[in-house]
Structure formats: structure tokens, C-alpha cells
Amino acid sequence: MHSIEARSKQTFLRNEFDAFGKWNIPIVRKNELDTKTVDLVCYTDIKTNDIDENKKKGVHFFIDDYRMEGLYYNYDKSLTRLAQYKFLLTPDYSLYADMPKAVQLFNVFRNRWVGAYWQSKGITVVPTVSWSDTASFEFCFDGIENGSILAVGMIGCKRNKTAFMRGFDAMVKRINPSAIIYLGDPFPEMQGNIIAINYLKSRRVNRNGR
Numbered sequence: 001m002h003s004i005e006a007r008s009k010q011t012f013l014r015n016e017f018d019a020f021g022k023w024n025i026p027i028v029r030k031n032e033l034d035t036k037t038v039d040l041v042c043y044t045d046i047k048t049n050d051i052d053e054n055k056k057k058g059v060h061f062f063i064d065d066y067r068m069e070g071l072y073y074n075y076d077k078s079l080t081r082l083a084q085y086k087f088l089l090t091p092d093y094s095l096y097a098d099m100p101k102a103v104q105l106f107n108v109f110r111n112r113w114v115g116a117y118w119q120s121k122g123i124t125v126v127p128t129v130s131w132s133d134t135a136s137f138e139f140c141f142d143g144i145e146n147g148s149i150l151a152v153g154m155i156g157c158k159r160n161k162t163a164f165m166r167g168f169d170a171m172v173k174r175i176n177p178s179a180i181i182y183l184g185d186p187f188p189e190m191q192g193n194i195i196a197i198n199y200l201k202s203r204r205v206n207r208n209g210r
Contacts, residue, residue, distance in 0.1 A: 014026075014109075014113055017113070017116040017117070017120070018116075019143070020142050020143050021139070021142045021143075023105060023108075023109070023139050023142060025108060025109055025112050025139065025142035025143035026109070026112040026113045026115070026116040026143055027112070027116060027143050027144075027145065028090065028112055028115035028116055028119065028125055028127040028143055028144055028145075028148075029116075029119055029125075029145060030145040030146075030147060030148040030149075031087070031119075031124050031125060031126065031148070031149065032124075033087060033124060033126065033149055033179075035149065035179045035181075035193070035195055037056075038058065038181055038195050038197070039056070039057045039058070039197065040057055040058050040059070040060045040089075040181075040183065040197050041054050041057045041058070041059055041060070041085070042059075042060060042062075042063065043059050043060065043061045043063060043067070043068070044063055044067060046059060046081055046082070046085070047081070048080075048081050049084075050084060050085075054085070055084050055085055055086065056086055057085060057086060058085060058086055058087040058088060058089060058126065058181075059082060059085050059087075059088050059089065060089045060092075060128075060151070060153075060183055060197075061089055061090070061091040061092050061128065062092050062128075062153040062155060062183050062199075063092075065093055065094050068091045068092075068093065071091050071114050072091070072110045072113065072114055075114065075117055079118075079121060082118070082123070083121065083122075083123055086124065087123070087124035087125065087126055088115075088118055088123055088124070088125050088126070089125075089126050089127075089128045089151045089181070090111045090112065090114055090115035090118075090125060090126070090127050090128045090151075091110065091111055091114055091128070092111070092128045092130060092153055093107035093108075093110050093111055094107060094130075095107060095108070095130045095131060095132040095136055095140060096132055097132040097133040097136075097163075099132070101135065101136070104132060104136055104139075104140070105139050108139055108140050108142065108143070111127070111128060112127065112142070112143035112144075115127055116143075126148075126149050126150065126151050126181065127143070127144050127148060127150055127151070128150075128151045128152070128153070129141065129144070129150050129151070129152055129171055129175075130152070130153070130167075131167035131170070131171070132167075133163070134166065134170075136167075137167070137170050137174075140167075141170070141171055141174045141175055144175055145175075146175060146176055147175075147176055147177065147178050148175060148177055148178065149177060149178055149179045149180075149181065150171070150175065150177045150179070150180050150181070151180070151181040151182075151183070152168075152171075152180060152181070152182050152183075153182075153183050153184060154182050154183060154184025154185060154186060155183065155184050155199060157184070161187060164187075165187065165189065165190075168190060172191070172192060177192065177193075178193060179192075179193040179194075179195055180192055180193065180194055180195065181195045181197060182194060182195065182196045182197065183197050183199055184196070184197075184199055
């Protein structure tokens, strides 16, 4: 089989990256990142040939799922624009307790597959982690190496603190992250190397500085 044909088949099968566990979730490898200077810009605010101040930031994807569909289905289309930034968080495809588990599993797979693809292109990637109910713990932490830097979105989590903290504690126990980037306001009970990013400040810095 010619290399182009083989690559096309792999992309169709989505099996070209090392995977973990019975669900074959692609692995996002642990990255080094200076966590003293972390800042984020939203994916919907990125621009072609962005200003230098924004290029020093990471890109987050705590947005509606429909805005991120192309990252999985047309994965190479936005690569040039994304590669100009310091690092990328993986797409935060939704996990809701009332979603069928098959859909939740697929969204975790997509999250990790996109991250593994970006890493294959030499981009620094931080995996975004989310969960729903305890049943999701079977797969929602897969594909992430122990001791990795992680990202978690806090927007909307205030409504169900108990469920959030249950998942947070399970995540820490499972992955033992070296640092956790939070978009939003962390709960006081949360332990670890927490890097809190204000959501409003993650919006774009315009060329006129406003």
C-alpha cells in the first residue's frame, strides 16, 4: 500500500496514534511548559498572523461544541493558525450525564485524537479533562500520562459543586497532575498546583490594545 493510501486509511480508522486501555483512547504525551507565565486566548478569537502578545498565549476551547467540529473532521484546516501560539489545550467536547455513554466516550476520543494529532505536528499540547457522572470515570481520564499538566474549565461548575469535586478528586488520584490550568474560579477545597485564569481576561487583545 502506498504511503498516501496508507495514511488515508489510518485517518479513516483513526488508529495512527498510540492508544490506551480497552477503549483505545489516543495518548496525549506529557509536555514541558513554563507554568509561571500561563495565559490563554479563546479559539474563537484567534487570527491569522496574530499580534506577538497573543502568540505568547495558549489557546483554549471552552466554547460550544459546534464551533469545534472542524478540529476533528477537518483537522488540518486550522493547523497553520493554531501553530503560531505557545501551546494548545485539547478541545473541550461536552460530557453530560444525560448523554448516552457512547457519545461521551466518542467525545473523549475526539479530545485526545486531536491532541495527539497536534503533537505529531510538533505543537505543545495540554489535555483538557472533563467528566460527567461516576460512570464516566471508566474512560474520561484515559489517554493522559501520569504527572501531566492538565486543563479544566470551571464555567458552569458552580451549579453542582458536589459532582464537580467528585470528578476532580478522581482525576487527581488517577493522573497525579503536575499542574492544573483552570479557566474560571477554583473552589477553595481544591488542592494542587493550581493555575487560575480569569475567563474574561482570556478574551482577545486587539491590535489597538483594547
